[in-house]
Amino acid sequence: MSAIPNRRRAAAALTAALLAPLAACGQGDTEPAASAEPQAVNLTVLAASSLTDVFKAAGAAYEKAHPGTKVTFSFAGSQELAAQVKQGAPADALVTADTRTMDGLRGETDDAKIIAKNRLVIATGKGNPFKIAALKDLADTRVKVVLAAPEVPVGRYSKEILDKQGVTVKPVSQEPNVRAVLSKVELGEADAGLVYKTDSAKSGDKVVTVDIPDTENAVASYPAATLKQSQNPEAAAAFVAWLSTPDAQKILQDAGFQQA
Structure with missing residues (x-):
């Protein structure tokens, strides 16, 4: 009667010995998960009507220099843009044609910087x-x-x-x-x-x-700022900062805007 348990133990040991190499092989063949591709970023920028033409050119230049980022502009009078911000319109950055309008939105924006004059x-x-x-x-x-x-x-x-x-x-x-x-x-x-x-x-x-x-005459100053409601705060801040770079300033000045 004692031979039966001995045979069972021997069979279990043999099975374990056969499965061990397969388990080890399986672990070694496992490939690391591929790194996720960086997600595309869509930025919405509210901008004063007088920036319509120049910002279309600036947006194209920015997208070319920053693959994966798309910039969409919404143009209107600065007072209309301010109303949109207060109503919670989904947007990432704001550029107005005066500092007064921007100052009235301090609770909605990060620090503003003047990018051009007119x-x-x-x-x-x-x-x-x-x-x-x-x-x-x-x-x-x-x-x-x-x-x-x-x-x-x-x-x-x-x-x-x-x-x-x-x-x-x-x-x-x-x-x-x-x-x-x-x-x-x-x-x-x-x-x-x-x-x-x-x-x-x-x-x-x-x-x-x-x-x-x-x-x-009067000098019109154009301040730009990121919006606190932005869903892409880092990308929005990068775009606003870019507006003060030599590349962006050249586009603005070629369009007739004065340096800030």
Whole structure:
């Protein structure tokens, strides 16, 4: 009777001996898990309307230098962008056309840095039929003048320089952003309007640009900041920091913006 348990023990030992090499082989053949590919990053940047053209070029340059990152811009008047931020719109960074709007969002943004500056000009209809040469000429009641609304940065700058020169203008309309002002002049719906120099230059021969002397002008500053609600804070901070680099500054200055 004792032979049976002995045979069982021998069989168990043999089985264990046969399985051991297979287990060892299996462990040695196990390959480490492949490292995960870096995830693509999609950034949404809220930007002032006057940055529409230059930021399209800047965004393309940034994406080329940072594979895997896509930058999508949403352009509007700075006051509209501020309202979107306060309403919790999904976005990663903000660039406004004035420091006042940005300062009003301190609880929503990280520290802001000015990335560019701009100045105002008078945009007149093709051929400048009223021979407008200075701010005082906008007071002529025959001239249909269009301005941005006073809550818009360019509208506030316009009021500032007109008041400084004692020029009273009754606009035929007040627009929500600088692009809308320029469009009215381009289409002949207004004879003149106050816009940023960079926007007027982009119109080519559709309008005539009349420069305003520095002593009568206002300087528009463009601050950029990451939004605290960003889902990609590191990538957003990297983009905002890039806007101050030589590569980005060259793109801005080639478009007519002044160095910050």
